[in-house]
Amino acid sequence: xxxxxxxxxxxxxxxxxxxxxxxxxxxxxxxxxxxxxxxxxxxxxxxxxxxxxxxxxxxxxxxxxxxxxxxxxxxxxxxxxxxxxxxxxxxxxxxxxxxxxxxxxxxxxxxxxxxxxxxxxxxxxxxxxxxxxxxxxxxxxxxxxxxx
Numbered sequence: 001x002x003x004x005x006x007x008x009x010x011x012x013x014x015x016x017x018x019x020x021x022x023x024x025x026x027x028x029x030x031x032x033x034x035x036x037x038x039x040x041x042x043x044x045x046x047x048x049x050x051x052x053x054x055x056x057x058x059x060x061x062x063x064x065x066x067x068x069x070x071x072x073x074x075x076x077x078x079x080x081x082x083x084x085x086x087x088x089x090x091x092x093x094x095x096x097x098x099x100x101x102x103x104x105x106x107x108x109x110x111x112x113x114x115x116x117x118x119x120x121x122x123x124x125x126x127x128x129x130x131x132x133x134x135x136x137x138x139x140x141x142x143x144x145x146x147x148x
Contacts, residue, residue: 002035002037002140003033003034003035003036003037003109003111003138003139003140004033004034004035005031005032005033005107005108005109005141005142006031006032006033007029007031007032007107007142007144008030008032009029009030009074010029010142012142012143012144013143013145014144014145015144015145015146015147016029016094016105016144016146017029020094020144021093021094021146022092022093022094022095023095023148024093025075026092026093027074027075027091027093028060028072028074028075028076028091028093029074029107029144030071030072031045031071031107031109031142032070033070033071033109033140034070035138035140036067036070036137036138037111037137037138039113040067040111040112040113040137040138041067041112041113041114041115042063042064042066042067042114042115042116043063043065043066043067043069043109043110043111043112044061044063044064044065044109044112044128044132045061045072045107045109045110046058046060046061046108046110046125046128046129047059047091047105047106047107047108048105048106048108048125049094049103049104049105049106050104050106051096051100051101051102051103051104052096052103053097053100058084058085058125058126059084059091059092059093059094059105060081060084060091060125061082061083061084061124061125061128062076062079062081063080063082063112063116063119063128063131063132064079064080064115064116064117065079076091077090080116080117082119082125082127082128083122083124083125084124084125085124094144094146095148096146096147096148097148098148099148100147100148102146102147103145103146103147104143104144104145105144106141106143107141107142107143107144108139108140108141109140109141110132110136110138111136111138112132112136112137113135114135117131117135118131119131
């Protein structure tokens with residue numbers, strides 16, 4: 001991976017502050033990235049928790065992020081967001097079951113070789129994964145931890 005992803009809100013492998021979880025303000029943390037490969041035409045961001053009892057739980061999906069951008073601001077609203085596994089077309093932060101241990105939240109930035117993706121209004125993060133298949137030039141991630 002050549003894309004380096006970081007968040008001013010938490011260090012890679014550190015605890016996500018409560019304000020970015022469902023126990024707090026439930027706002028998306030700021031994300032920054034560098035190192036997009038040549039040929040990148042847009043970015044997508046996907047947040048997943050592979051530690052969920054039911055398997056991978058998807059907290060956020062946003063695509064169509066312009067090549068001119070190298071960050072998403074804290075609490076971003078709008079944009080081409082797809083439905084997460086809560087059923088919302090927005091960021092919904094960590095909310096692991098109490099007593100289930102530490103969960104790892106992977107904030108993934110994907111460099112794509114297309115500017116836009118054609119997805120229906122009711123698209124889910126799983127649909128976004130299918131749409132980017134074959135269009136990912138590179139990706140990077142920052143991982144945050146959260147436990148209740």
